[in-house]
Amino acid sequence: MFIPDGSVSVAARVGxxxxxxxxxxxxxxxxxxxCSRIVVPKAAIIAKHIYRANxxxxxxxxxxxxxxxxxxxxxxxxxxxxxxxxxxxLKPTILGCDIIHVDYCLRVSYILDNQCRCxxxxxxx
Numbered sequence: 001m002f003i004p005d006g007s008v009s010v011a012a013r014v015g016x017x018x019x020x021x022x023x024x025x026x027x028x029x030x031x032x033x034x035c036s037r038i039v040v041p042k043a044a045i046i047a048k049h050i051y052r053a054n055x056x057x058x059x060x061x062x063x064x065x066x067x068x069x070x071x072x073x074x075x076x077x078x079x080x081x082x083x084x085x086x087x088x089x090l091k092p093t094i095l096g097c098d099i100i101h102v103d104y105c106l107r108v109s110y111i112l113d114n115q116c117r118c119x120x121x122x123x124x125x
Contacts, residue, residue: 033077043106045085
């Protein structure tokens, strides 16, 4: 992501696409800070609830669990090898329902100036 005084580079991957309750997601990621500010890496499991009724749609996002890394100062990088994020107990969903839909995704992001900046890794789990 481009920042006026430099850039922050993030590359991440996980072992597979599907996970169940109580399983561990092992995250491999590399964060490189080339800007003059301090960056804090993080990952979270996000639940996206979509409600449809009377021709209207409402979305609600909920952070279920998250993990944070150490501060990365300017010119440094951090590597996550197998950073564990456990899938919490999930609410039951109704498959094939037209009015309620729930998606779960893994979001890898970083905090810059106390604001969360996502770099775009949203993995459905």
